[in-house]
Amino acid sequence: MTDLKKGARITGASREKLADQVTKKYEGGDSIRELAESTGRSYGFVHRLLSENGAAMRGRGGATRGKDSGVRKMASSAKSKKTTAKTATGRARLHSVK
DSSP states (O other), X not given: OOOOOTTOOOOHHHHHHHHHXXXXXXXXXXXXXXXXXXXXXXXXXXXXXXXXXXXXXXXXXXXXXXXXXXXXXXXXXXXXXXXXXXXXXXXXXXXXXX
């Protein structure tokens, strides 16, 4: 990656070169946060570079989701079932009191 001074304004050819490098790494799977840390720039700066360069932005979570995501989905649906059961029980009590 291009060696940059912290806080230095990046314009012209050096900005285009950095944008190309960052885009290539992002499309290779690096996160915006990883790219920001490796370049010494902010998350917003890197995000703006990617947008200006036409990179296809990933959704939240990016490439970090793997085979484990199914386990999380099952756990969250079990929680919602418990919540629904509690709500249904609470409503039944309200109706029986009247």
